[in-house]
Amino acid sequence: MTGVDWHPAKETLTLVAQRYQTALAAYLQSGEAELLAEAYETARLALEAGVPLPDFGLMHFAGLRDSLLPSGSSGACLERAEDFFLEGVAVYDMALRGYVSGMAALRKEIAERRRVEEELRDITFELARQRDELDREVRKRTNEIRLRAQELESKNRQLVQANQDQSNFTYALSHDLKTPINTLYCFLGVLLEDFQADLKPEAQELITDLIGTAQRMRQLVDDVLDYSNVVGHQFTPERVDLQQMVQQILKDMDALAASAQAEIHVGALPAVMGSPFQIRVLLANLLSNALTYGSEGPRAEVRIVCVPAETAGKVRLSVSDSGPGIPEDMQDRIFELFKRLHRYEQCPGSGIGLALCKRVAEAHGTVLQVVSQAGKGAAFSVDLDLEEKQDE
């Protein structure tokens, strides 16, 4: 309710008016300069109470009228009344001037604020424009990247499919090849076993040779299968305990090791990271080569050892023999598919083994190296990743 605010204001007005008029009357009487301070003070109070300037004037003249009524008033008295009024008006004057300068400052401030706002608006607009442009560019690039990713994904799918097709083809082919070869191999054996008494020695010899040929064919199919498995094989590195694996392979090669009559030294072998299947293929081929080709002479030796590699975190695994070695000009050829240094009768083999080992090395990010001199044996080595220790 506005009345609540109005009444105290009215009371204040009356109080201020009384105080002003009392002081005015006193000043008109005495003319003491200290009383002018009262004019100033009451005007200030009136201004504070929201008394407008005309009302302040009326307040003065009401006081003046009361004071001037007594007779014997002089001109000096009017001068005093004027001084007293002006003293009060000075308060209003100052306040008004302060208001005007305040208004001017405010106007200036508003103008400045508008200017800044406009500037800000311009900057915001420019920023929005740049952001939109950037957005468009990013969208365009994202789109391009998505297209490229889709392209790559589709290519990858095609490759995986091609790989799968090739694997399936290889499996089907090897199955279909193995079935008749097995039959030949098995029944040649049966022929020899069941009809030995009826067969002339020449016939027996022929059949024995054919069994050898069939066996060679079986091995060839297995080797080709291993080769295509290694070529198309994607693997996640696993822990491979070389010591355990070498022991297992040597056990499987018992017959070959016995016939080679070589002394086999197995050093301390660590665990490495790689494909267990591929590393088994690698070791089996290198060991079988060393035992087949490298064990000539009375003091034949085959060594499987590991030494630290030149690169940290890797180990150099080497398989060496004391055989006739590989002439330097032949050393490049031995890694080629189906390239052999010996006629089959001299040394049996499919010509796939070392090509396979080379592929295994490549799949493990390394190179299969050979160090050999004619008559001084051969050493094949690869650098493999050491198993990372779990405890740091």
Place this chain on the structure above:
Amino acid sequence: MSSRDKVVYVIDDDRMDRKFAERIINRSQMFENLELFDGPLAAMQFIQDGGRPPELIFLDINMPPISGFEFLERYADQIQAMDPVPVVVIVSTTVNPADLERAAKFPLVKKFLCKPLSPDHLAEAASLLH
């Protein structure tokens, strides 16, 4: 071994493979009741006609028109209903790891052997019988 009186089926589409299996099994003298079939359908027909059901099956995989796996899927209920439930041993030339994985999924398949069948294989299979 009391395996001699057990009924053994060899299911293989390859005539020579059947012949070789027959020879190996007969020579081993481990099993006396041997039946040879060129496919699963012939075996099922044999049982339907009143033939003795098998206690051990040497089963080939790659057989047209019904493969060994299809046979195990299609006749699973009938095979399970036999008393005793026969032991199935896969004998195959396959090297496809997918075949090994698939074989492992059949509870009936107790062994996966590579051709050709050998006396050692027979001993392994006999040891699986109850």
